[in-house]
Amino acid sequence: MTGELAQYAVTGVMLGSIYALVALGFVTIYSVTGVINFAQGEFVMLGAMLATILVNDGTPLPLAALAAVAGAALAGALIHEIALRPAWRRVSVIGMIMITIGVSVAVRGLALLAWGSDPRPMPAFTPGPPIELLGAVVTRQALWVLATTAVALAALYVFFQTTALGRALRACAVNPTAARLVGISPRRMALASFVLSGAIGALGGVVLAPITFATYDMGLMLGLKGFVGAVLGGLANPPGAVAGALILGLLESAATPISSAYKDALAFLVLIVVMIARPGGLFGGSIGRGGL
Amino acid sequence: MTETALRLDGLTAGYGALTVLHEVHAEARPGEVTALLGANGAGKSTLLAVASGLLRPSAGRVWLHDRDVTGLGAERLVRRGIALVPERRQVFSTMSVMENLLLGAHHRMGRDPRAAVRLDVDRVLGMFPALARRTGQLAGSLSGGEQQMLAIARALMARPSVLLLDEPSLGLAPLVAREIFSVIAALPEQGCAVLLVEQNARAALAIARYCYVLELGRVAKQGRAEELARDPAVHAAYLGGRKEDVDAGGDLSPGPDRPHHARSA
Ligand SMILES: Nc1ncnc2c1ncn2[C@@H]1O[C@H](COP(=O)(O)OP(=O)(O)O)[C@@H](O)[C@H]1O
Ligand SMILES: [Mg+2]
Numbered sequence: 001m002t003g004e005l006a007q008y009a010v011t012g013v014m015l016g017s018i019y020a021l022v023a024l025g026f027v028t029i030y031s032v033t034g035v036i037n038f039a040q041g042e043f044v045m046l047g048a049m050l051a052t053i054l055v056n057d058g059t060p061l062p063l064a065a066l067a068a069v070a071g072a073a074l075a076g077a078l079i080h081e082i083a084l085r086p087a088w089r090r091v092s093v094i095g096m097i098m099i100t101i102g103v104s105v106a107v108r109g110l111a112l113l114a115w116g117s118d119p120r121p122m123p124a125f126t127p128g129p130p131i132e133l134l135g136a137v138v139t140r141q142a143l144w145v146l147a148t149t150a151v152a153l154a155a156l157y158v159f160f161q162t163t164a165l166g167r168a169l170r171a172c173a174v175n176p177t178a179a180r181l182v183g184i185s186p187r188r189m190a191l192a193s194f195v196l197s198g199a200i201g202a203l204g205g206v207v208l209a210p211i212t213f214a215t216y217d218m219g220l221m222l223g224l225k226g227f228v229g230a231v232l233g234g235l236a237n238p239p240g241a242v243a244g245a246l247i248l249g250l251l252e253s254a255a256t257p258i259s260s261a262y263k264d265a266l267a268f269l270v271l272i273v274v275m276i277a278r279p280g281g282l283f284g285g286s287i288g289r290g291g292l
Numbered sequence: 293m294t295e296t297a298l299r300l301d302g303l304t305a306g307y308g309a310l311t312v313l314h315e316v317h318a319e320a321r322p323g324e325v326t327a328l329l330g331a332n333g334a335g336k337s338t339l340l341a342v343a344s345g346l347l348r349p350s351a352g353r354v355w356l357h358d359r360d361v362t363g364l365g366a367e368r369l370v371r372r373g374i375a376l377v378p379e380r381r382q383v384f385s386t387m388s389v390m391e392n393l394l395l396g397a398h399h400r401m402g403r404d405p406r407a408a409v410r411l412d413v414d415r416v417l418g419m420f421p422a423l424a425r426r427t428g429q430l431a432g433s434l435s436g437g438e439q440q441m442l443a444i445a446r447a448l449m450a451r452p453s454v455l456l457l458d459e460p461s462l463g464l465a466p467l468v469a470r471e472i473f474s475v476i477a478a479l480p481e482q483g484c485a486v487l488l489v490e491q492n493a494r495a496a497l498a499i500a501r502y503c504y505v506l507e508l509g510r511v512a513k514q515g516r517a518e519e520l521a522r523d524p525a526v527h528a529a530y531l532g533g534r535k536e537d538v539d540a541g542g543d544l545s546p547g548p549d550r551p552h553h554a555r556s557a
Contacts, residue, residue, distance in 0.1 A: 183399030
């Protein structure tokens, strides 16, 4: 029984870790720009797809992972420069959000054209049998997911707290006008937030690829799950988003034996309930920028 | 020749269809406080928004040390030496006092050595001892007066040659306001040009050399501060109409003697 519980918990935390990386992408861009980037899931797809293709072509894994993350970061920059920068000031925030939905459809379409619709398998990072942990059977790749997420979260924390760019991004989130007055360009920070979110999302895709395989349309559902996690956490609250994503992962894991068909619907049910009962997220406060 | 740090030349500006400023001329000279008085809604903050690059004028020019900087955004103008201490302070409330100060030097990061920025942190904290004791505290948890000090300190971290101050005494207890005014009065000593918008006309005129009075977006009056302080109309409108207070205040002397040329509008 405890073994079974541990099993659900480990699966839930692993799912939640991926959602957390996606959720942090949402939070970063939203805090800095006020825009909800619905193309966030496509960064995960790009990370998974690029890493899978490179590894299957014989590129060493670390190099492939690095290239995939860099590629998605570049995609983030291009999305900002091509689709969003011309629209700033002229389009409302709602308009900007619609642009990101359009971008996500376009990226998915291009991925289908370029890479086809067949799932692409990727070997686990370290081959070998699953490991027993607290009575649960855990695949080695699941451990990679957990470890990578933990390291990424720590690195993000250090980045935001101690570097000049991290501080400038936070300043822009807290008070964009005051940020301009000290010489921080909101446009540049918007670009930086897209690059950063691209990289974070792609990292999730790289570690997830051996588990789910890479498909051109994997970003859609992952993006929405990450969004639900971010909203649960209050949208502008990074630790809240991580907690919200983990809670969602655990709920899904617990619901799977009841009906795996409704697992995806659960996320949206949770979203609706939270939006009605606690519009500011599970952790109080109100949805608004000012976080990071 | 009159040396000018900031020159606003025929500025017309507003918000959408609303024109707030109408062909305003004004100057701020280095080493002096220039006061800008006017009733609520006269357009003082709008003038500072244009001067700092937050708002583009629809006509007119902004000159900084005889360079045309019209239309440059605030994030670029601060690099050129114009810093604004905005209305209602606008500190980064969820960040620490130290982070606010370091952000003030943001545009110097990677250009000036870290040690120079550190020295400036010590220098501005020396001007505001109340802040020096609270460097780790979140800016939003400071008192109103401390937030105002932080807003000024943050602007000074940019090493501006023109400092624009928007109602620094707003909502502060008289004692706190006096402390802040004494710091402002000393700012020009390093050659900075200070343009001070104030509701507290008495205090502003006491530390200013020159003064503009803005009415409905137009310069209605201008002149040396001690002359305007004696002007009956200015008196009635901004100094509560009791001339004795000014005379008794006694702090309206012209200050250290510098040749002061008459200015044309
Ligand atoms: N952001 C804005 N949008 C529209 N109108 C504004 C804005 N800011 C100020 N105004 C209007 O411009 C006029 C001048 O305002 P302001 O420059 O703030 O005056 P002051 O600082 O002298 O009190 C007022 O009528 C005010 O309502
Ligand atoms: Mg004002």
